[in-house]
Amino acid sequence: MAASYWLEERAEPLRTHRHDRAVDVAVVGGGVTGLSCALTLAEGGKRVRVYEARTIASGASGRSGGFALRGGAMPYDQARERLGTERAAGLWRLTERTLDRMESLAGDALRRVGSLRLAADEVEGAELAAEYEALRTDRFAAEWIDQPGGRLAERYSGALLHPRDGSLQPARWIRRLATATADAGVEIREHERVTALEELHADAVVVASDGYPSGLGALDELVQPMRGQVVATEPLPERLYGRPHYARHGFDYWQQLPDGRLVVGGRRDVDLERESTSEEGTTPEVQAALEGLIRELVGRQPAITHRWSGIFGLSPDDLPLVGPVPRREGLWVARGYSGHGNVLGLACGELVAKAILGDREPELKLFDPARF
Ligand SMILES: Cc1cc2nc3c(=O)[nH]c(=O)nc-3n(C[C@H](O)[C@H](O)[C@H](O)COP(=O)(O)OP(=O)(O)OC[C@H]3O[C@@H](n4cnc5c(N)ncnc54)[C@H](O)[C@@H]3O)c2cc1C
Numbered sequence: 001m002a003a004s005y006w007l008e009e010r011a012e013p014l015r016t017h018r019h020d021r022a023v024d025v026a027v028v029g030g031g032v033t034g035l036s037c038a039l040t041l042a043e044g045g046k047r048v049r050v051y052e053a054r055t056i057a058s059g060a061s062g063r064s065g066g067f068a069l070r071g072g073a074m075p076y077d078q079a080r081e082r083l084g085t086e087r088a089a090g091l092w093r094l095t096e097r098t099l100d101r102m103e104s105l106a107g108d109a110l111r112r113v114g115s116l117r118l119a120a121d122e123v124e125g126a127e128l129a130a131e132y133e134a135l136r137t138d139r140f141a142a143e144w145i146d147q148p149g150g151r152l153a154e155r156y157s158g159a160l161l162h163p164r165d166g167s168l169q170p171a172r173w174i175r176r177l178a179t180a181t182a183d184a185g186v187e188i189r190e191h192e193r194v195t196a197l198e199e200l201h202a203d204a205v206v207v208a209s210d211g212y213p214s215g216l217g218a219l220d221e222l223v224q225p226m227r228g229q230v231v232a233t234e235p236l237p238e239r240l241y242g243r244p245h246y247a248r249h250g251f252d253y254w255q256q257l258p259d260g261r262l263v264v265g266g267r268r269d270v271d272l273e274r275e276s277t278s279e280e281g282t283t284p285e286v287q288a289a290l291e292g293l294i295r296e297l298v299g300r301q302p303a304i305t306h307r308w309s310g311i312f313g314l315s316p317d318d319l320p321l322v323g324p325v326p327r328r329e330g331l332w333v334a335r336g337y338s339g340h341g342n343v344l345g346l347a348c349g350e351l352v353a354k355a356i357l358g359d360r361e362p363e364l365k366l367f368d369p370a371r372f
Contacts (some may be wrong), residue, residue, distance in 0.1 A: 029208035031061030036349025063310030210314030225278035235260035322367035
């Protein structure tokens, strides 16, 4: 299966620790969540081993569209209605703090250029306006754009700018996080799929596999795997889009990279049934739809140089599942970000680690798997 454009970037070999047999905590999954969790645990004095079935960043964390967004999978005004203002604002503030932490760890793998959410029709325009009002009422930074300019003008009637969001080179970011994690004393084992928890010789186990079925009884039945397909074009001579853009409730998303390439993803709504899968792979239907979107965005058909897919996990209520697994002593999960896990994954890995270290942050309550 084709790997992502991001993963083609040359990687320094990872210099990792070796622990003797038993560790305090074993972490399953070498993406943003698992590494974040392992790093905080090691900083708290725990002996930690990370197991990754393939290589670091080979899951969704190295295959995403590269958007670093605050908030959760639901818009802010809906989060307020469902969770109450205090808890919704707490969740948004958590992700804003996490974006700042990401910036301090990621170096040039993160650019804080903001993100733009576009209204493709009147209904979406009204939804975005309601979200904007709620954000402003609760004093979050947000800007409303009545008429997006350039090539957007013909297609979109309004836009919500989140000024402190960012654009990631995801593979570079996750490899950097892995280096920091290894430097903190964590053993990272790549190409090791865990098939039974008893193999792990650890007091606690954290499963951080988001949409990839872990096969370990770690709430796999609650997390619906969903495939996302992405393409990258040749570098374009014209500079069209200065920040990540998304529209149609996230079914269309794109960003132009500093070298001019356009990375475009989404359109899974042309074949939702077939995209509800944990199998990586691209399909002619979704790829053709993405090519159509590129033609609309550029005004011609540039060459496509990369095509890939990844799997993310939908939770039943759009909030991730983070915390101890009920009736399974010592087993923890952090997964199910519903397509919004680049920043939330960093936050939730840290939340679980802190809880294992004895410090339960209030946000953890929101994500408690026991709610199901
Ligand atoms: C195409 C696509 C676009 C996306 N775009 C965005 C975006 O722009 N913004 C955003 O916020 N989010 C986005 N997401 C979601 C986001 O990428 C994920 O939610 C996030 O990366 C999850 O990170 P993770 O570390 O929890 O899981 P992953 O990065 O998926 O890592 C899980 C790892 O667990 C490993 N694993 C599973 N089972 C086992 C086992 N038994 N033993 C050993 N290893 C195992 C897998 O190999 C995998 O590497 C996107 C996802 C996809 C697929």
